[in-house]
Amino acid sequence: MLKELINHLAEPIVSFPIATFLFYLMIKHYKTFGSKKFATWFTILSIPVLIFFFADPNFYLIIKTPDNVPIGILLVLVAFFTWFTMHKAAINDTRMEQGLEPVEAMPENREKVWSWPNLVYTELFAIIACTAFLVVWAIVFKAPLEESANPTWAPNPAKAPWYFLGLQEMLVYFDPWMAGVVLPVLIVAGLIAIPYIDTNPKGNGYYCFKDRKWAIISFMYGWLILWVYLIIVGVFLRGPNWTFYGPFEYWDFHKIVAEFNINLSEFIWIKGLGIGMPKNLVVREIFGIILTIAYVGFIPVWVARATSFGRKFYIDLGPIRYYLFMTLVVVMMSLPIKMVLRWLFSMKYIIALPEWELNL
């Protein structure tokens, strides 16, 4: 029963809001989250949970797959370092609230020390540890090797390498031109643009949260929820036919999920207006087109004009930076929006123009 509940909770339709909510809690109470006490309790509590999880044969089967091991490692590291940054930020923020400098700026930490042996040895230790780790990893887990290549028979599911599974998961909601091309390009471009958008001079060279709240929230949300979370779903929870399978669910080939998605135009013309689909493509999709233009073009303007924090942003950043930033945010948020639309309304495409290979 508990397992079924967890299976159910893991479904993206449930787990995504949960993850978002947890993210909100973490940000809201980052000092609690960043405390050693939290870490200790979390670790202690997670041990029985992990044992419970690992005891399940279906979960164990997936987690021990050699190619899934790096994701496990990634998870542990991400969890630890997320806590760790928050821990450090909490300390620094508390210090700064008290009018002190951050830890990194304390005189004893500003002191200049010799690279030899301080730095060189640290590096050497890291290298040795890393090498040892890699060797052990290589001994314990054989690199995967499946049947010889056979172009006439595709394994099911056919998955991309794990670091691209976030993109593949996006394919559920977007067509390849968006999920595979536009979004990745925007991610890279957005990352490169970060220093030019974020003109906040504070927080350079030390951990903190308060000084650069919005920067950290946007980045962490993209990184943790829209990237790492989607990878986890793609790796562990997507089985044959890219159908969802709970962590304790057996990957039954024949699983069918009731899913029939409808385009916005169909919604409006058929369900709403009750007349047939117009022949002209642009007319047919006019609502979607208007909506999209409004979303990308209108929302940033509206935010800048109508909301107080938007106005502040606009003034702080200046028009170019502001619109650049807002476009990126709007595009980034299109993914969760599309997800929600799918779950609530079985929405397939906002703009459905398969004739032009232009679906959105």
Added chain:
Amino acid sequence: MAGNGLAKKVRDTQVWKSIFRHGPPDNARNRAAVIAGNVFLHLHPIKLKKSGVQLGYTWCMGGLTFFIFLALTVTGLLLMFYYRPTAEYAFNDIIALREHVPLGIMREIHRWGAHAMVITVWIHMFRVFMTGSYKPPREFNWGIGVILLVLTLLLSFTGYLLPWDQLAIWAITVGSGMAKATPFMGNAGPGAMLARIGDFVMVSDKNDVRFQLLGGRFVGEPALLRFYILHCVFIPLVVGVLIAVHFWRVRKDGGISAPL
């Protein structure tokens, strides 16, 4: 540690002196000389702020990424002795590495190292963001870093095909399938159907970006060769150059970031 008998004798030889131009790094002068006089170590500054050497601050993820890159280069070079990128042999050669090549475990190290590098480079970026180290004067170097991250993914992706098993070709089929949808440049992308005059199809599966990447319409032998060359020569060269730029800029932009 001017040392006793033998060690001192060795240090006094002309050969030793020709290699190491300074005494043991137990005093300020020699500590500086170790770093400055060594082509590899002089990547580092002679002295740096204490926060910069604290693992708690740097996590050493950038350094590890670079080290894993070097480890991958070495293991990769060695693997090339046994691996032939042809449809007939690729799979058999991987089997050979698994079954009978002495220390064929090199392949496991190479593969897991590749995954580890993806992870370390991501976490490196995470750390750099969290410490705000992309801020002026380090904007440009952050950009280089992002490009290096993308190249790391591409390196891993191109290497994924080489074992030439089902996992490989279908992962690449799925992955490269996205290129088909590139607007205006992929045959299934928006706008592709505009690029035609009569029966002259300018963007088709015979000439789009995916074809260029794979050297064919399917993941076939030409794709194997192309990915091999990209994986072993082309991308590593670019990465090497960019790493040099990255390091150079770290030094020129004031070393590891610290509070202003």
Added chain:
Amino acid sequence: MSENNKEPGMAYNMSKLHKVMAILSFIFFVTTIWVFLDDYMRPWKGYQVEALKIQRRHLDAKIAEASKNIDANKLADMKARLAKGEEIVASRKEQITKAEKEKSAIAAKIKAQSIVNGILNGKVGASNFGFETAEAHHEVKAVEKNFKNLAELKVAFYKGKDDLKAYQAQLKEVENKIADLNKEVFDTQKEIKDITNILELLKMAHAQTDISPVFALRNLPFIDFMDPTIKIRQIVVNNLVDDRYFRQVPKVDRCITCHTFIDQPGFEKEVNPFKTHPRLDEMVGLESKHPMKQIGCTSCHGGEGHRVNDFTTVAHMPDSEKQEKEWIQKYSWKEPHHIPSPMLPKSQTEASCVKCHQGVELVPGATVLNEGISAMEKYGCFGCHKIEGKQHKRKVGPSLLKIAGKVNKEWFKSWVWEPRSFNKHTKMPAFFRQSNNSKPEFVKLNIAEVNAMAEYIYDKSKPYEPNEKYHGGNAEKGKELISQIGCLACHGVDGLEDQSNAVKAYTGPWLSGIGSKVSPDWLVSWIKKPWHYQEDTVMPSLRLTDPEAQDIAAYLLTLKNKSFEELKFSPLDKKDRDWLLADYLSAFDTNASAAAKVAKMDDREKTLDLGKRSIGKYGCFSCHNIEGFDGYAPIGPELTKEGSKPITQFGYGIQHDVGNTRGAWITAHLQNPRRWDIGIDKVFRDLQLMPNFYMSETEAKKITVAILGQVSDPIPLAGVKRYTAGEEVYNDGMKVAYKYGCVNCHKIDGLRGNILNMYLDDINQGPPRLVNEGHRVQANWMYHFFGNVQPIRPWLKVRMPSFNLSTEDKNRLVAGFQLGAKQPTVVEPAEFVKWLPGEREEAVKLFNAYNCVSCHAIGFTKETPLAPNLYKASERLRPSWIKLWLKNPQNILPGTSMPSFFGENGTEPSEPSYFGGSAEKQIDALAKYVVELGLKEGAK
């Protein structure tokens, strides 16, 4: 530019630097353009443009023809009708708009319903899965819940489906209605299209040959990666391979890049490379046995099929000096270098057939090759040169085991010395008096050798006494007999030169000077019963009566060679003999001790020893049975892979005028094998030995083709011609048929039948042609026929001989024919004759109506029969063949005197009043009747 312009700290004037930069950049830029153009200009592109023009010309002609075929009046009429129809339809505009509206309303309903159905479909599937999983896990509650849910869903689902079907039916109805409303227009449009369709297609094809801006754009440098129309075309033949350093790589032929129309009929009159391949039904064509996509080009033609850029490097080879000159002028052709197997010149292409067609005597359709193989058989090349698959060939010369009983020793020596001086047609080659052994000191040694060989052979010869006596006969009658009964199928005969030259027989010797060669008694006994003298001879008996044999002998004995009779051969010079022996022995010994060993032998021993060594040296045993040479290996090099032998391994001596190709060397070698010794100072024992056959150039070239096909190219199992079990047996049977010369008289399945050249006026006077003979005759009958030949066609002068066949050979022949025709061994004729009621009576009438007995007279009338005995038919023929034969005999044997009663297709009986005019029933009835005749005869 004064010094003043220089800034401090500058070594050069800036403007000067810019100038240099500009000049270098310009050069750089030009080279970049140059390299693009250099890459772009490829000779094959010109051919494709030319091909486009040719195609355009052809399409122009076709369009003109197609337009002519369209009846302009009719078209105009239709167009008028169309206009009228449009008017009518326009008057129904309101109805049509209404219907269209109705249609879109239904379409909307369908769309809505399919969404509903889609959702239901998904739910049913998911719910079903939930139900099944629950049941599998025995979760009773969940099962119940799911089951109920599923049942409800299914009701809705099926209802939805029904609704959809109803809507679809409505849609179809409306569509039909709309179509009906537009009927006049649609129908006429369709009619117009039916007429103009071909023309439209041709016009479309024509448009594709336009040299338009789009065409230019598609083939522009750099852009031509997108979708060029001018491109390299290739055939990848996975079944056949090229050999690349121990690895077999699938063959890739790009010849069709320039040979654009090679597989398309209609371009026969164009010049190369735009010509259609000859005989498309046999080669290259899609439906031929050798389709281009499965066989490729270079598998037959040789050369470098994967190259496209240079006429020379693909290794085109000219067929003649004229062509060579033409090519040099046209294509700057050079002799290809660094190419192991250049293309075969056109006349030698047939050589490649041998690669795949192995284990057969001849390859149907390969005229030159077959003539080459036949010539090799004639000269007995296989005796001295081993060729895989040809080891079964008999020795072409007569046995010398009883030679002393046939010719005298003096004649023998002179013959061996120079066979042509006795018989200018002989196949026996000349070993002596050749270009490399005509020096007096060599001639002396040769004389010693000939003497010694004769001594050896006569020493070993067994005694022979003829079993017949010659009493004298009528030479004129004999000559006539020879020309009529079939001797000429195997022998050319002096005095009958015209016929002999027409037949070109070679199985037996050309009969010349017989009177000067053998004794009359020997001759009579030989022609009456050849195997009395030589058990394994292929010479058959023609069942000659005594007077016939005497007459023939009489004629042959008139053929004399007086001058040869008078020759006296130089006696054995003992010194030469001893020298030769010592020369042999000194190979393993010092000269002195060799001489000492020779000195120890006695005189006779020395002669016989030299004789045996000489026979071994010249390889006489390869063609003649000679005692003491069992198990001796052939003396010539093996030719199985001669066609792949590197050209550097061919010894040219100083013969620089011979072309530097395998073919040229082999042809030259065949015409004068000793030529490579010319101008080279060799000792006696190193001289070239291959004898001179005095071949004509044509003959040598044909043999060259046959030898060039012997290549080492490995042909993968998937690509080689594989014979069925039946075909294998047939091929084996053919080996017997070719050995005994059956094919000299009978044209078997279209091959050989040399003697038929004598009967060009009336082919029915010659021996019958055998087409699918295993189907025609019963296996049993054939077997017994070989053992006891009975004339079937008594009106023929030419006789089926009686061969001295072994049981095994008879069986091979019979099985070969039978299985080659895929027939069972036994057919029970009685089974076949099962009359329907009243059928037999009508059959008799029909038999009389067609007047069969007017030719098949035997047993019916006293007329001279012109066709075989029908009473023997059931014993001899297979009923199914009789039917096939009756249907249309011309199909089987063109030119036969048997009339085609049923027309060309075998469906139109010339006597339609019987059996309701059904050809099939008539044929069936006649066949039954004929078979029944024989059964009755058998009963008698």
Added chain:
Amino acid sequence: MSDTKLALNRREFFSYVTVGWVMFSAACAGLGAMAFRFSYPNVNFDPEMEFLAGLPGDFPSGVDERFKATFGVWMVKQEGKLIALSNICTHLGCIPNWLPAELKFKCPCHGSGYYMSGINFEGPTPRPLERFKIGLQPDGKIKVDKTKVYRWEKGEWENPDSFLNV
């Protein structure tokens, strides 16, 4: 040092610089284009995706299985239209059977069923079978091009290249 001379020098100076660098950039771009063009081979060895299917008159109404084994195509003639239907089940890629008695394609793996037109009507399959490009050559023979696929759910079956009027 007159002004005119200086102006001349300037113009000269300017033009040489422009010509030099424009040429240089163009040439470099040209070399880059070369590298790009180099990556598209002039021949390739992909399996054959086109075949000639004889004359339209060769096909009786109904499903023709002549090209199923060799090219994976059913030729279906129905209501005056000839189509080239892919024989890959859109569910999991098995190969359905043609059941002439029931006038349907039935996949033996998971029971998906399709009408003669290729439309799915039963079983787990999500969408209809795919159609291939079909057209006439000038010599009247049918040419089927498997590189171009027409999918019903994209509304592509209306495309005139997806069927042949006979």
